[in-house]
Amino acid sequence: MTPVNRNRLVALGALLVAGAGLAFVAFGNIGDNLVYYWSPSELLSNADKAQSATIRLGGVVQPGSIQWNEAHTTLEFRVADDAKPDSKSVHVRSLETPPQMFREKIGVVVEGTYDQGGVFTSNRLMVNHSNEYRAPKEGESPRKWQDTLAEGATTATATPPGAP
Amino acid sequence: MIALTSLSSVSSLMVLAQTTVGSGRLQGGWGYVGACYGISVAAFVLYSVSLWARRPRAASDSKE
Amino acid sequence: MNKFVKFGLPALALGLLGWGWWLGLAWAPPDREMGDVQRIMYVHVPLQWMAMMAMFINFVAAVTYLLRQSWKTDALAEAAAEVGLLFGTLGMITGSIWGRPTWGVYWSWDPRLTSEAILLVAYTGYLVLRRFVEDPEKRAVWSAVVAIIGAINLPIVWFSVRWWRSLHQTQSSPKTVDPQMVLPLRVAAFGMLALMILFLVHRYRIALAERRAEVALPEALPTDDPALRAAHSSKVA
Numbered sequence: 001m002t003p004v005n006r007n008r009l010v011a012l013g014a015l016l017v018a019g020a021g022l023a024f025v026a027f028g029n030i031g032d033n034l035v036y037y038w039s040p041s042e043l044l045s046n047a048d049k050a051q052s053a054t055i056r057l058g059g060v061v062q063p064g065s066i067q068w069n070e071a072h073t074t075l076e077f078r079v080a081d082d083a084k085p086d087s088k089s090v091h092v093r094s095l096e097t098p099p100q101m102f103r104e105k106i107g108v109v110v111e112g113t114y115d116q117g118g119v120f121t122s123n124r125l126m127v128n129h130s131n132e133y134r135a136p137k138e139g140e141s142p143r144k145w146q147d148t149l150a151e152g153a154t155t156a157t158a159t160p161p162g163a164p
Numbered sequence: 165m166i167a168l169t170s171l172s173s174v175s176s177l178m179v180l181a182q183t184t185v186g187s188g189r190l191q192g193g194w195g196y197v198g199a200c201y202g203i204s205v206a207a208f209v210l211y212s213v214s215l216w217a218r219r220p221r222a223a224s225d226s227k228e
Numbered sequence: 229m230n231k232f233v234k235f236g237l238p239a240l241a242l243g244l245l246g247w248g249w250w251l252g253l254a255w256a257p258p259d260r261e262m263g264d265v266q267r268i269m270y271v272h273v274p275l276q277w278m279a280m281m282a283m284f285i286n287f288v289a290a291v292t293y294l295l296r297q298s299w300k301t302d303a304l305a306e307a308a309a310e311v312g313l314l315f316g317t318l319g320m321i322t323g324s325i326w327g328r329p330t331w332g333v334y335w336s337w338d339p340r341l342t343s344e345a346i347l348l349v350a351y352t353g354y355l356v357l358r359r360f361v362e363d364p365e366k367r368a369v370w371s372a373v374v375a376i377i378g379a380i381n382l383p384i385v386w387f388s389v390r391w392w393r394s395l396h397q398t399q400s401s402p403k404t405v406d407p408q409m410v411l412p413l414r415v416a417a418f419g420m421l422a423l424m425i426l427f428l429v430h431r432y433r434i435a436l437a438e439r440r441a442e443v444a445l446p447e448a449l450p451t452d453d454p455a456l457r458a459a460h461s462s463k464v465a
Binding site: 003004007008010011013014015017018019021022025026034035036037058098099100101109124125126127128129130131132133134135136137140 | 258259262266291293295296297330332338373383387393395404
């Protein structure tokens with residue numbers, strides 16, 4: 001066999017291996033075994049499996065569920081499957097100040113443990129951003145959110161304790 | 165009415181006191197921006213220097 | 229052509245990149261939610277695009293080499309892998325810095341970040357392999373095989389955010405990005421493209437000169453390289 005033909009066979013072989021590998025990754029359902037995070041409904045239906053191990057829970061911060069205590073830096077909120085008010089959700093307790101992006105209805109991934117009482121104790125809170133990038137709306141100035149917040153100009157404020 | 169306005173001012177004070185937890189707005193952060201652009205530019209300069217240092221010598225050089 | 233590479237391409241790269249970054253840093257509005265931190269997009273995204281493009285060039289050059297042997301395609305493959313690794317590494321660093329204020333963490337083993345890390349390791353391995361194989365022909369064939377198999381990482385990285393749940397968001401499109409942000413991104417991307425081609429051309433010339441020197445002196449061992457010999461003798465002295 002000439003070197004040229006050998007090289008062409010090598011190319012064919014390598015391409016076949018690459019194609020097979022890619023097909024395996026794309027269609028081989030390895031995603032089922034390597035789940036980056038569980039959704040609240042998955043966690044609730046597999047509560048026994050979830051306990052006593054560090055897992056990730058991902059979902060949306062349920063509107064109206066944020067309770068932030070600055071004095072003790074305790075943050076409690078519910079992570080829901082989606083932003084609908086009646087979707088399944090899990091109570092999360094976190095002991096750190098969340099990233100500034102944290103708000104109601106934003107996607108979050110929390111890392112921690114789920115205990116018998118149905119509370120997820122998070123030691124790592126991550127916020128995931130959507131793929132949308134938008135200019136501020138008329139009259140908004142992102143560099144001065146503190147001021148606009150004080151004027152009550154936005155709806156995405158923290159829920160004050162005792163608010164309905 | 166008076167109660168309502170006082171309530172809203174109380175709640176806005178609370179929001180201020182809570183810094184910005186729950187606001188969903190990122191403020192500042194120019195340091196991160198500067199780091200990204202600075203690191204990239206520095207790496208480009210360094211890589212350019214490395215390309216220059218590795219530049220092919222004239223043919224007479226390689227046949228010495 | 230030579231003149232264009234020497235003067236036109238650097239000017240184009242610097243001009244477009246400078247213009248695009250000026251647009252991104254000063255002209256474009258901040259993001260509604262992310263504020264000014266969003267401006268990292270104009271460096272992070274072009275870096276990742278160009279990394280993927282360079283690595284794709286590496287794949288094409290590797291296949292072409294195996295189909296029709298030529299030192300040119302082998303040199304191009306080597307150049308593209310190195311430039312791709314540079315851009316990819318910078319893309320990962322800038323992405324990590326961007327992650328800190330937005331996600332709250334520099335790093336998490338999510339599918340996008342993990343697959344990107346594997347990608348970078350694969351191309352590092354490719355370049356290391358090239359260093360360790362002394363016979364130019366064997367090196368070219370073996371590394372071409374590694375390049376072809378390593379290239380499956382490219383679609384995996386690209387689709388990772390759609391196939392699996394991840395912390396990283398899915399790809400944006402002009403529909404999800406305001407026009408004032410799309411323009412700086414496009415300009416910066418074309419500037420980054422010019423810079424990538426510039427690096428590629430120069431790195432390709434280095435690789436081709438090395439290949440020709442190797443092939444011209446079949447007996448030559450690495451220590452016979454004049455530069456290395458000089459370094460060696462100075463070490464002895």
